[in-house]
Amino acid sequence: MGNRMTKKTTHTARHQAVQLSLKALFLATSALTVLHPQTSHAYVYTCEPGETRCVPNYNKNAITENAGIKTYDLVRITMTGGVTKELGNIKSSAKWLDDFFLTASRGQLRTKLNKTHTIAFDPMSCKEVKAALPNFKDQFYTIRVFPYVTKIVKERGERIPVLKPLCGSSNAGGGNANLVGTLKRDFAHEVGHLLGLKHGDSREANGSIKSYGDGTTIMGRSGSYNYSIPQLHWLGWTQKNDIVQLDEKALRNGGTVEVTLRPTDKNTVKDSNIPMSYVYDLSPDKRLFIGIPQSIASGRKGAIPAGRIAFYTAPKCKQCRGMAMSDTLIGSIFNTKISKEYQIEGLVINPIRYESQKLRANGTGGERITSVTLQIRLAP
CATH class of the missing domain: 3.40.50 (Rossmann fold)
Structure with a gap:
């Protein structure tokens, strides 16, 4: 069968202490965090007191399980x-x-x-x-x-x-x-x-915002598998362990955190111990989402490599009504197989390891990235 997958391979990126300032494209993501069992419906969860790694969803109209x-x-x-x-x-x-x-x-x-x-x-x-x-x-x-x-x-x-x-x-x-x-x-x-979604925009190298420019979401101009990670979270279509807050206390204390992410693709994976996205609060009303939209190469002749890491800013939308949830794709790391340091929104991010599967047994059909591990610290 054309899509039969075989063995999983773990790769350590060639370590280079190269630090880039990031004009347009960058970074990567995620690690295992154990959170308390979800209350109420499986997807409409409550962040309990002390759950500092839980990312609240303020969408009061989120569609829930058993809604008919x-x-x-x-x-x-x-x-x-x-x-x-x-x-x-x-x-x-x-x-x-x-x-x-x-x-x-x-x-x-x-x-x-x-x-x-x-x-x-x-x-x-x-x-x-x-x-x-x-x-x-x-x-x-x-x-x-x-x-x-x-x-x-x-x-x-x-x-x-x-x-x-x-x-x-x-x-x-x-x-x-x-x-x-x-x-x-x-x-x-x-x-x-x-359902409450606005368009997916992108930030250009000169800092300007391009309307509909986020090619990772159906809410942009380009074709995509799905809505973006911030939009899936807003809709209530992710579980508590899918979207996890970065350990901001460790970062503020000068530490480096190591996180591992899995791709979103069609959002079919349930109850994974590897998160789909890590989140960093940029302000009381704004978040940075780090994720992997697709596990395989896409675009014309595979122009977008497998496992591209995307960085989005999105509002928390505490009081949003109507068509409210937008996202802005502010950068990507296109090659997660080489260890380099990228700087974005006050974070220094370095992809250090990835796992993949061959799409065909004979190794001729490309690969599917199953996870990427990042090291993250605060910029000086």
Whole structure:
């Protein structure tokens, strides 16, 4: 089988005492921390007094275990002279979204189609169509797919009729995900907004923020396996031992902490003794998350190596409402196999060891990074 995995290998990075100032890309993560059993639901946990390594989730609306199946409606909008995706295509993408939520939430968010509606309109504007559409307030959310219509564009001085989305681009609000097509990631992106997620941004080398620039989350522009680690935590789709606070007392006392991280991938691993992310408080309202979004190479021709370590800043969102949880990808360590020191947000981080598995028995199919170990200390 193409994806059969064989033996696990532990590697120690070639040690170099090279310290980089980090313009754009960096660092790595995680270690075993034993926390008290979770109270209430398995994913909606309480950080008990004295649990200094526990990372609180302030999302009061987090979907919880045993919450029951959430139903939704699909609305296919047609227009005279326009073209709308077939209902079968729409239902297929919605079913993919059901499966995605079931996996990414570890069974906490279970969604099911309630009804489909096809509503026809004579030619009118997107705004007019939205105003005329019924609201299905009894549903968890409604997915509405809008038509393409003929619009006149100028090209080399000529007026040419072309098919364009009636509504320009997809968006969400008021319990509705408004889509111009049936791309699966667009379904997860727009319904993600309805779950309370904002866009995933990135910080450029010059310090500017690039909107939608986080390629590790569906809430950015690029394709991704999943939502980002801060977003999964905010949604309540991680367990207490998945997201762990760095030992800030040891760091403040001048110590070096050693932590080991596992990849997030599709968020299917439960009850692991290796955390998925380590967190460092940057301020009373802001956190740094350290994690490994994907275990295998991705991008065109594997441009993003297996086991890339990502660093995010995200708000704690203690009083957030609506589409609130954003993240900013501020750096990455692309090569975790070489020991180098990187500096980010007041921390010095050095990847010292990793574990991997071959994807094929004959060793020709690349590798899957299963964990990375980091040494972390405060910068001088």
